[in-house]
Amino acid sequence: MADSVGVGLLGLGVVGGGVARTLREKAETIARRVGREVELRGVLVRDPARERELPGLRVTTDPAAVLEDPSVQIVVEVMGGDQPAHQYIRRAIAAGKHVVTANKEVMAKHGPEIVAAAARRGVDVAYEASVGGGIPVIGPFKLDLLANDISQVTAIINGTTNYIITRMSQAGLDFESALREAQEAGYAEADPRNDVEGIDAAYKLAILATLAFHARVHPDDVHREGITTLEPSDFRYARELGYVVKLLAIAKVIEGGLELRVHPAFVPEHSMLANVDGVFNAVQVEGDLVGRILLYGRGAGAGPTSSAVVADVIDLAQRIEAGSVRPVVAYDGRLRPRSMADTRCRYYLRLVAADRPGVIARVAGLLGEREISLASVLQKEDIQVSEGDRYAEIVFMTHRAHEAAVQTALDEIRRLAVVARIGSVIRVED
Amino acid sequence: MADSVGVGLLGLGVVGGGVARTLREKAETIARRVGREVELRGVLVRDPARERELPGLRVTTDPAAVLEDPSVQIVVEVMGGDQPAHQYIRRAIAAGKHVVTANKEVMAKHGPEIVAAAARRGVDVAYEASVGGGIPVIGPFKLDLLANDISQVTAIINGTTNYIITRMSQAGLDFESALREAQEAGYAEADPRNDVEGIDAAYKLAILATLAFHARVHPDDVHREGITTLEPSDFRYARELGYVVKLLAIAKVIEGGLELRVHPAFVPEHSMLANVDGVFNAVQVEGDLVGRILLYGRGAGAGPTSSAVVADVIDLAQRIEAGSVRPVVAYDGRLRPRSMADTRCRYYLRLVAADRPGVIARVAGLLGEREISLASVLQKEDIQVSEGDRYAEIVFMTHRAHEAAVQTALDEIRRLAVVARIGSVIRVED
Numbered sequence: 001m002a003d004s005v006g007v008g009l010l011g012l013g014v015v016g017g018g019v020a021r022t023l024r025e026k027a028e029t030i031a032r033r034v035g036r037e038v039e040l041r042g043v044l045v046r047d048p049a050r051e052r053e054l055p056g057l058r059v060t061t062d063p064a065a066v067l068e069d070p071s072v073q074i075v076v077e078v079m080g081g082d083q084p085a086h087q088y089i090r091r092a093i094a095a096g097k098h099v100v101t102a103n104k105e106v107m108a109k110h111g112p113e114i115v116a117a118a119a120r121r122g123v124d125v126a127y128e129a130s131v132g133g134g135i136p137v138i139g140p141f142k143l144d145l146l147a148n149d150i151s152q153v154t155a156i157i158n159g160t161t162n163y164i165i166t167r168m169s170q171a172g173l174d175f176e177s178a179l180r181e182a183q184e185a186g187y188a189e190a191d192p193r194n195d196v197e198g199i200d201a202a203y204k205l206a207i208l209a210t211l212a213f214h215a216r217v218h219p220d221d222v223h224r225e226g227i228t229t230l231e232p233s234d235f236r237y238a239r240e241l242g243y244v245v246k247l248l249a250i251a252k253v254i255e256g257g258l259e260l261r262v263h264p265a266f267v268p269e270h271s272m273l274a275n276v277d278g279v280f281n282a283v284q285v286e287g288d289l290v291g292r293i294l295l296y297g298r299g300a301g302a303g304p305t306s307s308a309v310v311a312d313v314i315d316l317a318q319r320i321e322a323g324s325v326r327p328v329v330a331y332d333g334r335l336r337p338r339s340m341a342d343t344r345c346r347y348y349l350r351l352v353a354a355d356r357p358g359v360i361a362r363v364a365g366l367l368g369e370r371e372i373s374l375a376s377v378l379q380k381e382d383i384q385v386s387e388g389d390r391y392a393e394i395v396f397m398t399h400r401a402h403e404a405a406v407q408t409a410l411d412e413i414r415r416l417a418v419v420a421r422i423g424s425v426i427r428v429e430d
Numbered sequence: 431m432a433d434s435v436g437v438g439l440l441g442l443g444v445v446g447g448g449v450a451r452t453l454r455e456k457a458e459t460i461a462r463r464v465g466r467e468v469e470l471r472g473v474l475v476r477d478p479a480r481e482r483e484l485p486g487l488r489v490t491t492d493p494a495a496v497l498e499d500p501s502v503q504i505v506v507e508v509m510g511g512d513q514p515a516h517q518y519i520r521r522a523i524a525a526g527k528h529v530v531t532a533n534k535e536v537m538a539k540h541g542p543e544i545v546a547a548a549a550r551r552g553v554d555v556a557y558e559a560s561v562g563g564g565i566p567v568i569g570p571f572k573l574d575l576l577a578n579d580i581s582q583v584t585a586i587i588n589g590t591t592n593y594i595i596t597r598m599s600q601a602g603l604d605f606e607s608a609l610r611e612a613q614e615a616g617y618a619e620a621d622p623r624n625d626v627e628g629i630d631a632a633y634k635l636a637i638l639a640t641l642a643f644h645a646r647v648h649p650d651d652v653h654r655e656g657i658t659t660l661e662p663s664d665f666r667y668a669r670e671l672g673y674v675v676k677l678l679a680i681a682k683v684i685e686g687g688l689e690l691r692v693h694p695a696f697v698p699e700h701s702m703l704a705n706v707d708g709v710f711n712a713v714q715v716e717g718d719l720v721g722r723i724l725l726y727g728r729g730a731g732a733g734p735t736s737s738a739v740v741a742d743v744i745d746l747a748q749r750i751e752a753g754s755v756r757p758v759v760a761y762d763g764r765l766r767p768r769s770m771a772d773t774r775c776r777y778y779l780r781l782v783a784a785d786r787p788g789v790i791a792r793v794a795g796l797l798g799e800r801e802i803s804l805a806s807v808l809q810k811e812d813i814q815v816s817e818g819d820r821y822a823e824i825v826f827m828t829h830r831a832h833e834a835a836v837q838t839a840l841d842e843i844r845r846l847a848v849v850a851r852i853g854s855v856i857r858v859e860d
Contacts, residue, residue, distance in 0.1 A: 018719075032762070128574060135723055136570035139574040140569060143569045143573070144558060146740075147736070147740035272726060276702075289448075289734065290564035290565075290727060290738075291728045293566070293726060295725055296726065297723030297724065303718075303720065304720050307575070307719035310719075311573060311574050323753075
C-alpha cells in the first residue's frame with residue numbers, strides 16, 4: 001500500500017469526536033475504499049487536559065501544529081462559528097491542504113471566495129456536512145443534478161425548529177413549552193436564537209442556492225422570519241384547511257431573479273414535506289429534466305455529520321491517490337437576489353378582532369383595495385374575553401397576492417380600531 | 431477550449447431521444463461545467479429512414495461505426511434488454527471507451543463483471559440511470575454514504591406497480607382495472623409481466639444491494655412476488671389497521687447474510703414510504719452513521735432518465751479532462767444471500783372461510799403449533815354468498831414469525847375444509 005493520507009482535525013467537540021472515532025473504528029474499511037490508509041495525525045483542541053474518550057490522539061492547542069504539518073494533506077474543520085474557523089481554513093488552503101468543513105456559517109458567508117482560493121492553490125474544499133447532516137445534498141448538486149436547470153429548492157433544514165413545530169402541531173404545545181422540551185432533549189441550545197429566528201436555515205439556504213443556481217448568494221440576501229410568533233391555533237387552522245405548518249427555506253427562480261426566503265409556511269398535508277417530522281430534514285429540488293426530487297434524513301448529530309465529513313475525506317483521499325482535483329463550477333452571475341416585496345404568494349392571515357358585525361367586511365375591503373382577493377374566511381366560535389370585551393379569531397386565506405401589497409394592507413388593518421392584533425401571517429406554499 | 435469530448439449513442443427511443451436532445455439543447459451549459467465541449471458524434475438506430483425530431487444527427491445501423499469510432503470517448507447505451515446491449519457494452523470497453531448505461535437488466539445480471547473489465551481496461555462504467563431514473567441513488571452510494579456500514583435498503587423502485595397500487599388504494603379499483611388505466615396512461619406496457627411480477631424491481635434491487643453491501647448479488651438471489659393477487663379488500667384492511675400497501679424491494683443484513691426480497695408489504699401510514707404515490711420512486715437507506723435517509727423522485731421517463739445519463743456523461747467528461755478514473759470499489763464477498771425461508775416478519779393473512787363457529791380457533795390453533803402467535807384478528811360482516819354457502823373474510827395479523835413456519839402453516843390451513851381460499855399473505859414492514 002502507498003503512503004498513508006494524513007488528516008488534521010480542528011475541533012474535538014461532539015462532531016469532532018465523532019469524526020475521530022469514525023476514522024479510527026473504520027480505518028480498515030476506509031483504507032479498502034481509498035486504496036491507502038487514512039491517518040489522523042493531529043487534533044486542535046481548546047483544553048488539552050480534558051479527559052477524552054479516545055486515547056492516544058495527538059492533541060495540540062497550537063493551530064500551526066495542524067495547519068502546517070507537512071504530513072497532513074486534508075484538514076477537517078469542525079469547530080463551527082465564523083472566526084477563528086474561517087481564518088484557519090484560509091491558512092490550510094494557503095499551506096496547500098485540502099479542506100473538509102462542516103461549517104455552514106463560514107461557507108454561507110465566504111464559500112465562493114474560499115472555493116476560488118482553493119482552486120488557485122490547486123486544492124479542493126468539501127462541505128457536504130454543512131447542510132443537512134448526512135443527507136446526500138451537496139454531492140447530488142455537484143454530480144447527479146448537473147444536467148438540470150434548477151428552478152426551485154424548498155427545504156426543511158433546521159432540525160431544532162422542525163422538532164419544536166412538530167411538537168406544537170402534534171401535541172398542541174405552545175412555542176415556549178415546545179422550546180423547553182427541545183432544550184431538555186438536547187435538540188435546542190440554551191440560547192436558541194440562531195435556530196428559532198431562522199438564522200441557521202438562512203446560512204444553509206445561501207449555500208444551497210449558491211450551488212443550485214451558480215449564483216453568489218449571501219445570507220443577508222435571504223428574507224428571514226422565525227417561528228417564535230406561531231401560536232397553537234395556527235396549527236389547528238392549518239389542519240382544518242388541509243395543511244401542516246413548516247419552517248421552509250425557499251430559493252426560487254422568478255423572472256430572471258432569485259427569490260430567497262426563510263419563514264413558516266403552510267404546506268399541503270399529503271405532500272412529502274408535510275411528513276418530515278421531528279429533527280429530520282429534507283431538501284426538495286425541482287429541475288427541468290428530473291422534475292421534483294426530495295432528499296431526506298437527519299440533519300444534525302455526531303453520526304450523520306461524521307457520515308458526511310468522512311465521506312468527503314474518503315472522496316478527497318481517493319482523488320489525492322488518483323492525482324485529480326474536481327473542477328470548480330463557475331458562478332455565472334446571471335441570477336441576482338430579488339426583493340422580498342416582489343414575492344407573490346397565497347397568504348393565511350389570523351386576526352384577533354372585536355366580535356362585532358362588519359369586521360370581516362372592513363378587513364376584506366382593505367384587502368380588496370390592494371387587489372388581494374379572498375379564497376376563504378373562517379370565523380370560529382371560540383371567543384376570547386378580555387377586560388370585558390369580546391374578541392373573535394378570524395382567519396383569511398387569500399388568492400395569490402403581492403407581498404408588498406399584503407404588507408401595506410396589514411399596516412392598514414393593524415390600525416383598524418376593531419382589530420385587537422394580527423395573530424399570524426403565514427405564506428402558503430402549494 | 432481543448433478538443434471536444436465525443437459521445438456515441440446506442441438507441442434513439444424515448445430515452446435516447448431525450449439524451450440526444452439534452453446534449454444538444456444544453457451544449458453551452460455542459461461545456462461550461464466540463465471545461466470542453468461535449469459532442470454527439472454518432473447514433474446507432476434500428477431504422478435510419480424513420481423521421482426524427484432531431485435533424486442533423488449522424489445515425490447508423492452499424493454498431494462498429496459507433497463502438498469503434500476513434501473520435502468517441504464515451505458510449506451511452508440506452509437500448510435496454512440484455513442482448514445485444516450487453517455485447518455492445520463489452521465491445522465499447524474493449525475499444526477503450528467509457529460507458530454510460532441506463533440498462534438495469536444488464537447491470538443487474540453482469541454489472542460486477544462489466545465494472546471489472548472496465549477497470550482492467552482503464553475506463554469507467556456509470557449507471558446512475560439504471561435505478562430510480564433521475565433520483566440521486568448510485569452517486570450517493572459511491573460518494574456520500576461511503577463511510578457507512580449499510581444495514582438495510584428499502585425501496586419503491588417500480589413506478590408502474592406503484593401507480594397501479596396507488597390507484598387500487600385511493601380509488602378502490604381492482605388490479606385489472608388499475609392495470610388498464612396504467613396502460614392507457616402510458617405507465618404500463620402491453621405485456622406488463624416485467625413490472626407487475628416484480629422482475630424489474632428485482633433487477634434494480636440487485637444493483638442497489640451490490641453497491642450498498644459490496645456483495646455479489648444476482649437477480650436470481652432475490653425472492654420475488656408480484657402484485658397481481660392483491661385485492662381491493664387488502665387495501666381496505668390495511669387502512670383500517672393503520673397501513674398502506676406498497677411493493678417493496680428490501681435488502682437487509684441479517685446474521686452475516688443478506689435478505690433479498692421483492693413483495694407487497696404493509697408500511698405504516700405515516701411513514702415517508704407510505705406517502706410515495708403514483709409513478710414516484712423512493713430509496714430508503716439505513717447506515718450506522720447516517721441513520722435513515724430517503725431519496726425520492728420520478729423513477730422513469732425521458733426527462734429523469736436523461737438527467738441521470740447526462741450527469742454521468744458530464745462527470746466522465748470532467749474526469750477525462752482531469753485524466754482520472756474513479757477507483758473501483760471491490761466486492762468483499764463477506765455477505766452472502768440468505769434463503770427466504772429464514773426471513774422473520776410480521777404477517778397479514780386474509781382468509782375466505784365458511785361462516786361457521788370455530789374457524790378462527792382452528793386456524794389460530796394451526797398457527798400456534800408452528801409458534802406463530804397472533805397480534806389481532808378481524809372478522810368483517812361483509813359476507814360473501816356463493817352457491818348457497820356463506821363465507822366470511824377473516825384477517826389475522828401475526829407477531830414476528832419465521833417464513834418457513836408460516837408457509838408450512840399456510841399449507842395446512844389451505845387443506846382445512848372450512849377454508850375456501852387464502853386471499854392474501856402480505857408481510858408487514860415497520
